Amino acid sequence: MEATDHLKASLLAAIELANVFGADHRQGRPAPAPDAAGVQGALRLTTNREVAAEPADYAAGGKLLYDALSSLPDVDRAAELVNTMLRENRAAPQLARDPGAPWHLHFGSPDAATGWLAEFATAVAMLLGSDQAERLRQCAAVRCDNVFLDATRNHTQRFCSTACQNRTKVAAHRARPSSARFGGA
Template sequence: MDVTSHLRTALDAAIALANGFGAAWTRGRARVSGDREHDRETASSALLLATWRVPSIEDRALDGVAEVGAALYRALGELAGGDEDAAAATVNGLLRRADAAPTLTRHGDEPWHLHFAAPGADPVLAWLADLVTAVAMLLGSTEVTRLRGCAAQRCDRFFLDATRGRTQRFCSTACQNRTKVAAFRARSRADER
């Protein structure tokens, strides 16, 4: 997969959106559910990765964003688990839902680049189309093996392994440190016995 900066930011945003609405645990903390403002912040933070400006997300749109995020999480889980057929079915459904339609776009003096929603589309739907398409492009590439689930206990986040040797096990330094501290404490308790 030839990763352009636009595609990479869309993929990072898609994974952040999926983790925000699908992961039961994030870095040792249980997901907050049912809190509209927390959900709005989760959606805004993910979309901010793909754009410099985040639209105001109405309650009606927020429900759709949360559903897409949860479905993307399911697709990432299917991909990480090796079930590409199930992931493709999930992503195809999301592509239809987002009305993804490739369109060359240019903002000011920027170079032409691909967006995946028609000009004039609802901004939230347009960004969702970009995010879902980025996951679809990951699915159809050899880079799909870089998709991993965090190895830390009480963290269900997905991430793309950015290491050259493909050895990354944790989504963040925080999860890596929590795991090391837990292992140290377990060894210390075993030594005391």
């Protein structure tokens, strides 16, 4: 495991939790109401153990993360919101490990929602404080409010998923006049 693997997993979990609580539409459909399965899905990105996931415990933090991430490219606004979250969850670094896993840096109690929220806010803060903040984006597809991490080498990813990319391409194709689609004059 590389040193950055856990940080990346925490960042991806933060993004997923933000989408669970903030996105009105996900991949062309109305977003489902936040539930325990959605929170568990986000937490599973960074831990191999089951963690109690009451949506109410994560709601305010998930919404604040979404507000921060969706405010980009306004890094000042995003940083202000993340700093609020770091203070509210009392992010304090400590080493932790799951059974059979290596030690990693955690930023609060790994057994409480505030600990997870502190870790996720810290992961976002570390990216915002780097020269890679532009990698956090909002999906360019219509009817998708997801935020995502652009993992492409050339920093050109516009969509959160292949489904959103394909939906956008099909809509553009259908919007062209039929003569342009079939090579007519």
